[in-house]
Amino acid sequence: MNLRRRCEFAIEGTAEAGHRTHLNRIYIELYITEGQCEGVNIQHEVWQLETVSRMETLQDSPIKCHDIFKVLPGQKKFIRVVLTNGIAGIGKTFSVRKFTLDWAEGLENQDVSLVILLSFRELNLIKEKKYSFLGLLRCFHPTLQMITAEMLALCKVLIIFDGLDESRLSLDFQNNEIVSDVTQTSSVNLLLTNLIKGNLLPSSLLWITSRPAAANQVPPLYVDRITEVRGFTDTQKEEYFRRRFSDDESLSSRIISHIKSSQSLFIMCHIPVFCWITATVLENIWSIPGQKELPKTLTGMYSHFLLVQSKRKAEKYDKGHEMIQQKLMHTDKEELLKLGRLAFEHLEKGNILFYQEDLEQCGLDVRQALVFSGLCTEIFKKECIIFQKMIYCFVHLSIQEFLAAVYMTHCYLNRNMEVLVTFLEEDWDRSSSDPGLVDFLSKVVDKSLKSGNGHLDLFVRFLHGLLLESNHHLLGGLLGWTASTPESIQRVINNLKKMNAYDISPDRSINIFHCLMEMNDHSVRQEIQEYLHSDNRSKKKLTKTHCSALAYMLQMSEEVLDVLDLKKFYASGDGRRRLLPAVRNCRNAKLSCCGLSERHCEVLSSALMSNPSHLRELDLSDNDYLLDSGVKLLSAVGLESPNCRLEILRLKNCSLSESCCEPLASVLKSPSSHLRELDLSNNNYLADLGVKRLSTGLGNPHCRLETLRIDRCGLENCCTSLASVLKSNPSRLRELELSNNDLQDSGVNMLCAGLESPHCRLEALRLKRCGVMDEGCAFLVTALKSNPSHLRELDLSQNKLQESGVKLLSDIKESPHCRLETVKHWYIGFVTV
Secondary structure (H helix, E strand, O other), X not given: OHHHHHHOEEEOOOHHHOOEEEHHHHOOOOOEEEOOOXXXXXXXXXXXXXXXXXXXXXXXXXXXXXXXXXXXOOOOOOOOEEEEEOXXXXXXXXXXXXXXXXXXXXXXXXXXXXEEEEEHHHHHOOOOOEEOHHHHHHHHOHHHOOOOHHHHHHOOEEEEEEOHHHOOOOOXXXXXXXXXXXOOOEEHHHHHHHHHHOOOOOOOEEEEEEOHHHHHHOOHHHOOEEEEEOOOOHHHHHHHHHHHOOOOHHHHHHHHHHHHOOHHHHHHOOOHHHHHHHHHHHHHHHHOOOOOOOOOOHHHHHHHHHHHHHHHHHHHHOOOOHHHHHHHHHHHHHHHHHHHHHHHHHHHHOOOOEOHHHHHHOOOOHHHHHHHOHHHHHHEEEEEOHHHOEEEEEOOXXXXXXXXXXXXXXXXXXXXXXXXXXXXXXXXXXXOOOOOHHHHHHHHHHHHHOOOOOOOXXXXXHHHHOOOHHHHHHHHHHHOXXXXXXXXXXXXXXHHHHOOOOOOOHHHHHHHHHHHHHOOOOHHHHHHHHHHOOOOHHHOOEOHHHHHHXXXXXXXXOOOEEEEEHHHOOEOHHHHHOOHHHHHHEEEEEXXXXXXXHHHHHHHHHHHHOOOOOOOEEEOOOOOOOHHHHHHHHHHHHHOOOOOOXXXXXXXXXXXXXXXXXXXXXXXXXXOOOOOEEEOOOOOEOHHHHHHHHHHHHOOOOOOOOEEEOOOOOOXXXXXXXXXXXXXXXXXXXXXXXXXXXXXXHHHHHHHHHHOOOOOOOOEEEOOOOOOOHHHHHHHHHHHHHOOOOOOEEEEOOOOOOHHHHHHHHHHHHOOOOOOOEEEEEOOOEEEO
């Protein structure tokens, strides 16, 4: 009954707003998929959202919220620990509440005797204290005061830990201190790790939710199922608005039509919280008579959202006196800027949770901010939990980013040089009354692009959008702003188009294009559309900004590209590299001679680990700066992903050594690997040790490789390892390219031990220019006669064969075991037998 009361109402925004709707009335089944966690995901969540936005075209199977502990058809493993991840505001906590409510109402999962709901926000407050697990339950759930250790041991318990990304606990899974008794007192983090490991309450079920960047805190070893909340599908977005405005079908239809007209708004509506913001804004705009210009950008939507909250506050406190109204407007401005300062300072630090002292440091009076001002209560959420300690956060991370941009814009317009200089870590001429808008924004963009995880990217988009006259007009009355001149706006746009952004990830460069879109400049998009429909693409040189825009558009296209060949685009080297994000939406990526390095492998790995991954063929040949480090990253993150479906990988002439072969061998051993062809030719430092390391993967039963090319790799004594591969059962190798290596007769002799094996299925063997003489030729002939051979092609061109060796090759066709169709050798020119 207690959990039912706690979960039965859905609160959009905050409780103070008064919008208490029964959860079952408004809840829409979210799109949740089962999938493997893919390492540490530190990229900005809006980037991830853009990938998720195409999920309705995917073939993965959704899993219903109440089924996450149920064994699916074809699965045998007992599901004890489930980790659910998803970006901020995507619906993780709503899913938890719906699961709990359905259980409490006797509708689902009735085999579970007890559901215990805990949040990491609550646990943060007692992180320094020691409890027994039983004491912890009684502390946070007073209704469990009478429960005993014996009762816990006898019933089926589900423990939900919501919000791992908000945890300030140190979960140390290397600590082997065992806690196995629910009455044993220990630190909170030890209790949690022992619960997850199964030392404590091993029969209990555990459900942990987290944002993606923090999900790796729990090692995959201890997780039985990983699920991802992907928010609303396109159909579910429409269902949300129709349910919200069930009594006004016309309004819901107009809202749906409007969000479909703007790609950025439509993508953001995958987040349920953004649907609420959109509904709040558009309902308010259409409630006022007269034709209104609707927001088409994120900045416009959030600017309107602030005005709606300010209007609600004024309506609540307005007593009809003009003086009071003016005072309220002044209060709005002061409180909003203090909120903006809080948002900005903590955005830089990466904080999304605040305590009372954090508010006070920014000059915010908690009572005024959260009780007097309706503006702040709608934007803030507060949670009053154990010991009456208050925790505050913004309704969504994007609201924090927007308010941070509002604050920074205000600091620029009012020449608050101290804030600007501190943020940009660069001293302007303090005597200058105008730092220069173009110069200021250029430095802000540079700073954001140098950020490793892009945590300032959306902030920078908002910063550019706030310069528009329309948004100045919206917020000017509230904040006392004056609009930038059209000339200065155009200079900013021109500067963005010319921005170089050297040595920046291609993914990050796309944000420049987004900034242009926030400023309502569609010229780049239009030029790219014209380019895509042009018959003379090879004659039109693309700028770097064009390339970023094209990469974004190709990536977001509903059609998967058959071939992406970077050399076919007339652009600078850096421009071509900016096209890399498009590999996420193509089947065959031809990226040879593009100056790729290790950092570009992050984009490629992302493409290989995406769900679904479309890439089947990847050519990275002739990229001298790729090096072993690039291949290691590509292997560990991308190629070993269970989502990877790559079949052909070309790494010819990439300055690789033996160090890259161990991670590649690990890929070949992986049961999920689909790799059939691997080209490592022209890597002189690969050498024998590299092939020996690679052979550990080639001989593995899971290896599916059929074609291996190691031409010109400085090989001499690797043939014993390769023979072992050919003898393995099963041996799937069909084509082996060993040309231009100094193998000589001794090497061929060792290789023949594999050719003679009944398990060998090799069909093509190329030994061009390997120093082979008649003796080596005799070894080959003997091996091919020894048992039924599958070999169809043998290339011995440019070796040192004499007439006797050639005769042996000519006579081999007489053997009943030989299936050779093509033999190439050097004897009085090229002869084909």
